[in-house]
Amino acid sequence: MMANGRSLRQSNKRSNISRFSISMWTRPITILLVKLAYWSITLRPQMLLEMGRYSEINHNKEIQHADAKHYKKFLIVRWGVQVTLVLLAFPIILFLAENVVSIHRGAGRSMEPTLQADDRYLVENIMFRLGIRLLQPGDIITFRVPESPSFPTGSAVKRLIAIGGQHVRIKNCYVYVNGQPLTDNAFNHPGHPNPKRQCYYSTTAGIFNSPDAEVLVPPGHYFVLGDNSAVSMDSRFVGFIKQEDVTGRVYLRIWPPWRFGVP
Known part of the structure; x- marks a missing residue:
């Protein structure tokens, strides 16, 4: 039941996102970028806690390896969010330039x-x-x-x-x-x-x-x-x-x- 509810919410969000369109040529790119941004900002809180421990001195090689792996993933996600925000800005700027100022x-x-x-x-x-x-x-x-x-x-x-x-x-x-x-x-x-x-x-x-x-x-x-x-x-x-x-x-x-x- 919980899985079905989560699936329904995700389906509704996809439907809402698909209706967001600045222009015909930006629609598929905008949908993809919004989904990427949504995924990147809904990381599990425990992952953030693990990233905070990366700077601590820990002689356990297994833990160090796990922390390094999560930290690298964090860097990739952070870079992805930054690129996403920049790319999302372009259609918004075009829309404002054409319709607002x-x-x-x-x-x-x-x-x-x-x-x-x-x-x-x-x-x-x-x-x-x-x-x-x-x-x-x-x-x-x-x-x-x-x-x-x-x-x-x-x-x-x-x-x-x-x-x-x-x-x-x-x-x-x-x-x-x-x-x-x-x-x-x-x-x-x-x-x-x-x-x-x-x-x-x-x-x-x-x-x-x-x-x-x-x-x-x-x-x-x-x-x-x-x-x-x-x-x-x-x-x-x-x-x-x-x-x-x-x-x-x-x-x-x-x-x-x-x-x-x-x-």
Whole structure:
């Protein structure tokens, strides 16, 4: 009966392990490594006690031989556990990099001076998807765009200005949302302390049909602008960004060290 119970528990654990999968190609390797780790950490306690006696002086050759044998087994198991933990870390890191946080580099000139060409910054990819921290105007976001000479990598990073259902107008270097000028220092405006961020430039080359025209952001879309408004290819020219095309939110600039901080 006890053997059957142990067999049932082991069977249940194998079933649970088999359901743990990060991706299709890591599944068999992950199952094998988890089983190895489980085996290695369930050694009998008396084996550990025997290993502790290995350092003692004992003139009984039979006991010395037994202790040496157990100690060698312990070393092999310890090495196996260390290798297992390292190998298990790889799929976990891949999962985190793909679904939780990733490191990006540069943003061209369109987000200067906030993000410069050689900057590296962290982008979180999950909080807004889970509804824990929704995207809001002022956030810097990354998103997919069709590949073109302006976007050779098929991705871009800009500042979120307005969400679906809001009206946007650019006039006299201000951006207006629902009739109100955005004067927070997250946005460009004539009173911004950084001289390079004191204007959003209006245009008639894109979705605005006159320099001070007003547009309505469609539901499920975003209106974005670059901090370096004079050179940025943003919603003024490429239109609104679909919510499903957003891939992350920039939350920390990490390199170079003297530029470390929240952008």
